[in-house]
Amino acid sequence: MKVLVTGAAGFIGSHLAEKLSQRGDEVVGLDNFNDYYDPRRKRANQRRLERYPNFCMVEADIRDRQGMFDLFAREQFDAVAHLAAMAGVRNAVAHPDLYVEVDYIGTQHLMDAARAAGVGNFVFASTSSVYGDTKQIPFVESDSCDRPLQPYAAAKRAAEILGYTYHHLFGLNFTAVRFFTVYGPNGRPDMMAYLVADSITKGVEIPLYEGGEMYRDWTFVDDITNGVVAAVDRPLGYEVINLGRGELVRLGDFVSIMESLAGRKARLRPAPKLAADVLRTYADIGKARALLDYNPQISVEEGVTRFWEWYRDNVGA
Numbered sequence: 001m002k003v004l005v006t007g008a009a010g011f012i013g014s015h016l017a018e019k020l021s022q023r024g025d026e027v028v029g030l031d032n033f034n035d036y037y038d039p040r041r042k043r044a045n046q047r048r049l050e051r052y053p054n055f056c057m058v059e060a061d062i063r064d065r066q067g068m069f070d071l072f073a074r075e076q077f078d079a080v081a082h083l084a085a086m087a088g089v090r091n092a093v094a095h096p097d098l099y100v101e102v103d104y105i106g107t108q109h110l111m112d113a114a115r116a117a118g119v120g121n122f123v124f125a126s127t128s129s130v131y132g133d134t135k136q137i138p139f140v141e142s143d144s145c146d147r148p149l150q151p152y153a154a155a156k157r158a159a160e161i162l163g164y165t166y167h168h169l170f171g172l173n174f175t176a177v178r179f180f181t182v183y184g185p186n187g188r189p190d191m192m193a194y195l196v197a198d199s200i201t202k203g204v205e206i207p208l209y210e211g212g213e214m215y216r217d218w219t220f221v222d223d224i225t226n227g228v229v230a231a232v233d234r235p236l237g238y239e240v241i242n243l244g245r246g247e248l249v250r251l252g253d254f255v256s257i258m259e260s261l262a263g264r265k266a267r268l269r270p271a272p273k274l275a276a277d278v279l280r281t282y283a284d285i286g287k288a289r290a291l292l293d294y295n296p297q298i299s300v301e302e303g304v305t306r307f308w309e310w311y312r313d314n315v316g317a
């Protein structure tokens, strides 16, 4: 199978592209290597992926509509896993135009190019952020998700909805997979797991929101990529599916696990929750189990251990 993985130089995209390459798919990665965080990390991911003879990277921007059409006409993809995005929740508050252009318009370009080229399956990386401050706990896909708290979530939700339109009008198979707080080796440096490790090792002071009384459904990156591969393999018409672990973990407890692995404390400054943030994320994963045979394996204790060992050996403790 020939698969386009957008955002392949990024955190989750590089893990996904590696998994597909390892199983023998022909994989084309696409990324614009932007500097939202240090692009040298993305180049390192590219080098890791280019060890696979069945992988190649295209440097391109999904906002380039004609470029996307030309790529799809040239390559004849069987499936698309669309992970390229501006992904920072807080950064989105300051740059709404950018988030709408990349996460909504860019996604529309890809859907258009995919249906013009007759691509069999389009998998879209969405987010638990679309649930906003919902009162339906755990988060379930039947929730209307029409109260996003920042432009990132609004653009992702809009793209999910447009996916339905493309399915309805053009028969595009479209599955939106909503990721819940993903962490693991090569993790994003602006996310909590990485910030905690930086704080422990470098003494950087970081905010601890709500005295640690925030809850996240932390999901290890391997579990997420297993779910995405299952979605790539199964055209489902139109579906929206949560990919989380299905477990609420207190932020304070997550920090403590890493502190005890390191044998040192993080430098935490108490801070109130930001308006762009939610108090908790918690996935109902029944639909993913039923439709994708999704079965997350990595407990938070094991995942944080794997993340910490990677950080210690590669970033430095």
Ligand SMILES: NC(=O)c1ccc[n+]([C@@H]2O[C@H](COP(=O)([O-])OP(=O)(O)OC[C@H]3O[C@@H](n4cnc5c(N)ncnc54)[C@H](O)[C@@H]3O)[C@@H](O)[C@H]2O)c1
Residues within 6 Å of the ligand: 006, 007, 008, 009, 010, 011, 012, 013, 030, 031, 032, 033, 034, 042, 060, 061, 062, 063, 082, 083, 084, 085, 086, 087, 102, 106, 125, 126, 127, 128, 178, 179, 180, 181, 182, 183, 188
């Ligand atoms: N990490 C999480 O916890 C999480 C949670 C929910 C959803 N997601 C979604 O998963 C996907 C991957 O996230 P990630 O954490 O790996 O982030 P990431 O920033 O590491 O990866 C995104 C990649 O997309 C690329 N990109 C951005 N704009 C582009 C453009 N205009 N054209 C081409 N490439 C572009 C970036 O250079 C980057 O390499 C995103 O769609 C994100 O919204 C992530």
